Amino acid sequence: xxxxxxxxxxxxxxxxxxxxxxxxxxxxxxxxxxxxxxxxxxxxxxxxxxxxxxxxxxxxxxxxxxxxxxxxxxxxxxxxxxxxxxxxxxxxxxxxxxxxxxxxxxxxxxxxxxxxxxxxxxxxxxxxxxxxxxxxxxxxxxxxxxxxxxxxxxxxxxxxxxxxxxxxxxxxxxxxxxxxxxxxxxxxxxxxxxxxxxxxxxxxxxxxxxxxxxxxxxxxxxxxxxxxxxxxxxxxxxxxxxxxxxxxxxxxxxxxxxxxxxxxxxxxxxxxxxxxxxxxxxxxxxxxxxxxxxxxxxxxxxxxxxxxxxxxxxxxxxxxxxxxxxxxxxxxxxxxxxxxxxxxxxxxxxxxxxxxxxxxxxxxxxxxxxxxxxxxxxxxxxxxxxxxxxxxxxxxxxxxxxxxxxxxxxxxxxxxxxxxxxxxxxxxxxxxxx
Amino acid sequence: xxxxxxxxxxxxxxxxxxxxxxxxxxxxxxxxxxxxxxxxxxxxxxxxxxxxxxxxxxxxxxxxxxxxxxxxxxxxxxxxxxxxxxxxxxxxxxxxxxxxxxxxxxxxxxxxxxxxxxxxxxxxxxxxxxxxxxxxxxxxxxxxxxxxxxxxxxxxxxxxxxxxxxxxxxxxxxxxxxxxxxxxxxxxxxxxxxxxxxxxxxxxxxxxxxxxxxxxxxxxxxxxxxxxxxxxxxxxxxxxxxxxx
Numbered sequence: 001x002x003x004x005x006x007x008x009x010x011x012x013x014x015x016x017x018x019x020x021x022x023x024x025x026x027x028x029x030x031x032x033x034x035x036x037x038x039x040x041x042x043x044x045x046x047x048x049x050x051x052x053x054x055x056x057x058x059x060x061x062x063x064x065x066x067x068x069x070x071x072x073x074x075x076x077x078x079x080x081x082x083x084x085x086x087x088x089x090x091x092x093x094x095x096x097x098x099x100x101x102x103x104x105x106x107x108x109x110x111x112x113x114x115x116x117x118x119x120x121x122x123x124x125x126x127x128x129x130x131x132x133x134x135x136x137x138x139x140x141x142x143x144x145x146x147x148x149x150x151x152x153x154x155x156x157x158x159x160x161x162x163x164x165x166x167x168x169x170x171x172x173x174x175x176x177x178x179x180x181x182x183x184x185x186x187x188x189x190x191x192x193x194x195x196x197x198x199x200x201x202x203x204x205x206x207x208x209x210x211x212x213x214x215x216x217x218x219x220x221x222x223x224x225x226x227x228x229x230x231x232x233x234x235x236x237x238x239x240x241x242x243x244x245x246x247x248x249x250x251x252x253x254x255x256x257x258x259x260x261x262x263x264x265x266x267x268x269x270x271x272x273x274x275x276x277x278x279x280x281x282x283x284x285x286x287x288x289x290x291x292x293x294x295x296x297x298x299x300x301x302x303x304x305x306x307x308x309x310x311x312x313x314x315x316x317x318x319x320x321x322x323x324x325x326x327x328x329x330x331x332x333x334x335x336x337x338x339x340x341x342x343x344x345x346x347x348x349x350x351x352x353x354x355x356x357x358x359x360x361x362x363x364x365x366x367x368x369x370x371x372x373x374x375x376x377x378x379x380x381x382x383x384x385x386x387x388x389x390x391x392x393x394x395x396x397x398x399x400x401x402x403x404x405x406x407x408x409x410x411x412x413x414x415x416x417x418x419x420x421x422x423x424x425x426x427x428x429x430x431x432x433x434x
Numbered sequence: 435x436x437x438x439x440x441x442x443x444x445x446x447x448x449x450x451x452x453x454x455x456x457x458x459x460x461x462x463x464x465x466x467x468x469x470x471x472x473x474x475x476x477x478x479x480x481x482x483x484x485x486x487x488x489x490x491x492x493x494x495x496x497x498x499x500x501x502x503x504x505x506x507x508x509x510x511x512x513x514x515x516x517x518x519x520x521x522x523x524x525x526x527x528x529x530x531x532x533x534x535x536x537x538x539x540x541x542x543x544x545x546x547x548x549x550x551x552x553x554x555x556x557x558x559x560x561x562x563x564x565x566x567x568x569x570x571x572x573x574x575x576x577x578x579x580x581x582x583x584x585x586x587x588x589x590x591x592x593x594x595x596x597x598x599x600x601x602x603x604x605x606x607x608x609x610x611x612x613x614x615x616x617x618x619x620x621x622x623x624x625x626x627x628x629x630x631x632x633x634x635x636x637x638x639x640x641x642x643x644x645x646x647x648x649x650x651x652x653x654x655x656x657x658x659x660x661x662x663x664x665x666x667x668x669x670x671x672x673x674x675x676x677x678x679x
Contacts, residue, residue, distance in 0.1 A: 023621065026470055060446070063478035088482065 010044035011305030039106030045397030046425035072174035078108030114159035124347030127158035135165035138421035156417035159351030181233035192223025255302035308395035336364035442521025450639030456484035516566035544588035
């Protein structure tokens with residue numbers, strides 16, 4: 001067993017982890033220790049960390065097992081990344097039904113967090129396309145889970161944060177696409193209510209919708225931003241794939257994100273598009289994975305790291321709660337570099353603890369600046385709690401344990417499926433604080 | 435289209451190299467000790483595009499079985515264009531110092547077993563008038579150091595053997611590549627703390643594939659190891675012997 005420095009993507013909290021590589025699907029799990037299965041550690045907070053314990057890494061468990069080019073059914077080991085799947089299947093006209101904003105996550109991680117994408121309003125979450133998978137429990141038993149077989153573990157493991165067992169392999173359905181391009185329409189809008197109107201108007205005809213929000217705009221303009229809506233291209237276009245050229249090779253001694261750079265960025269970004277509407281046809285890479293183009297972008301936040309915050313607010317409270325959250329951030333002068341807003345649809349998520357549910361979801365990130373940052377997050381957590389929303393564990397390092405239990409009402413039902421040897425920093429935190 | 439035979443096919447570096455070759459549609463003949471692991475790799479290489487994947491169980495130390503293994507490879511694959519040798523162990527230096535038997539076994543695994551195999555392969559390729567031989571040696575073979583000189587000696591033996599073989603086979607159109615990786619993050623080095631000099635298996639695999647494509651004679655991987663070893667090789671012995679390396 002090696003002492004590797006496994007840290008989460010947000011690099012807060014910064015914890016040393018002992019790593020154990022699970023490289024072959026017929027191998028055994030470590031004995032006599034508590035552990036947490038881990039994929040590519042792209043979760044932002046502590047849900048992929050196991051303080052004082054071991055993480056069992058699936059990074060080397062990354063083989064394909066089966067792939068039917070005719071039907072688009074693929075089975076692979078848990079450590080295969082979405083990037084590796086796309087590289088393999090996209091040339092054959094297949095794509096992922098659901099993809100999050102980075103392709104450098106593993107299928108095991110995508111399953112354990114029941115991730116979502118810009119097409120949630122029509123497609124639902126990642127778990128909706130998982131046909132079956134195998135988990136291995138700490139006592140050595142292996143279980144194939146599907147909607148028909150071990151259906152209770154199937155529902156518990158999707159979105160189950162890795163707590164129900166080590167995911168060994170996953171099988172999923174792919175979706176047919178004509179080519180690698182997406183047709184994008186980018187609309188500059190001026191207020192939060194305009195966002196909701198645009199979102200509603202786009203639901204039927206556009207598979208992908210998302211907005212970037214200028215979170216330093218105040219008053220009437222609060223919530224202004226760029227709304228982008230897109231569909232896979234049907235025509236025979238082949239846009240070239242941009243190469244990954246940028247990288248943040250070292251840790252800057254201080255966060256490069258501060259109130260000055262934030263103001264400049266938000267204002268420049270909002271005004272980058274002169275006209276109200278712009279159309280383009282682009283390769284799927286920059287559309288789905290804009291930040292993947294900058295290697296180690298998380299380092300711009302400096303050695304103290306950053307915290308993400310992503311919530312979902314039910315439709316009846318969406319506009320008022322999102323407005324209040326934006327106001328509080330603006331009042332605290334703590335704007336977020338990237339603020340992303342989207343309306344989820346009502347396709348049911350298959351997991352007991354799945355995050356996606358009907359309503360509007362807002363994602364933000366804040367450089368960690370000590371108690372000031374945590375105090376703001378407390379306020380935001382309260383707004384979410386009051387408006388009957390929920391916070392996303394994959395992006396969290398702070399939410400209150402008692403709130404967690406309201407956000408995820410099936411927690412009690414879930415508990416019976418937890419493997420006794422598995423623990424995580426996140427889970428200990430939200431269970432203890434109760 | 436190329437037909438490669440890979441010895442040590444379940445090693446982390448070999449697996450990454452084979453993934454690249456599979457993507458090009460090559461035919462691959464895998465040789466290793468563990469059938470279960472080879473089966474998992476075989477399925478993966480098939481999905482990635484290899485046009486044929488065969489497996490063969492053999493412990494490379496069983497040198498008397500090398501000829502029958504090569505015959506079987508020729509039979510199943512039609513013919514072999516290339517042989518990639520990736521098996522090896524990282525000895526416990528202290529144990530080697532205590533026991534000649536341990537030291538001998540390590541030298542057998544890391545050098546003599548390869549020499550046995552390549553003696554036969556070289557003769558076959560020489561007759562056919564073409565072929566690629568790519569072998570993983572190590573920067574450790576460039577100079578003996580107290581921390582792992584038994585491993586270093588085995589790799590030095592291997593590197594010198596390959597030099598001579600290259601010299602002999604150049605007129606027969608057979609190419610010999612000596613691969614000298616530095617520190618690579620593999621299961622073989624799982625116990626080490628990893629610093630800035632460490633490379634990933636993917637990086638090293640890309641370097642190997644590209645060195646084969648370019649028909650290079652010797653490849654330090656990553657390339658900066660050439661400069662490190664240049665310096666290490668040129669430190670005068672009266673100074674070097676006092677260093678703790």
